[in-house]
Amino acid sequence: EVQLVESGGGLVKAGGSLRLSCAASGFTFSTYSMGWVRQAPGKGLEWVSYITGSPTFVYYADSVEGRFSISRDNAKKSLFLQMNSLRAEDTAVYYCASSPAGFNYFDHWGQGTLVTVSS
């Protein structure tokens, strides 16, 4: 069974940093692309970032480019999102999601971790 478990969310002041993690199991992690999608309270889904398996390519939404950094550790089957210079508008539930290599949809999602940025 595929499982994606996010951690690292919490309350942080504007301008601060936070590092999210996503532990994966139940599939061959290294062969999958992975992404982060967020959802502000009461709002819709917003794609944040995406990283391919191998070779590694990374992509970012314009709203986080230059502030967020996505990475992965295939040996530990983990995905990360380093978030710097956080803003109030970054407040959201952050979901980790998997995408079969070469395809452009997310087939499995974690339960999400809440990030709250106080101004």
Place this chain on the structure above:
Amino acid sequence: SSVLTQPPSVSVAPGKTANITCGGNNFGRKSVHWYQQKPGQAPVLVIYYNSDRPSGIPERLSGSKSGNTATLTISRVEAGDEADYYCQVWDTSADHWVFGGGTKLTVL
């Protein structure tokens, strides 16, 4: 860049058919994917590549695409189908994933 437009809400009586549309300004050959999100839960993929269903998704849910409009059709709607539905594409020109604004399906 791509913009996906969905109606904010759709209402349907139990047993009837619900059609949720997703309009794109530049669909072209892009494939459309659909997700279902129930309150307090993570999204679930229900349709990929316009009309394919992942295993475990009921046949009552189907997808289609014509021109600049994709449609998620839910036949014989049940109370359990009440959820938010999002369409999504990969914008190749910007290397960005794009989600529609979401449609809240209400079962009357």
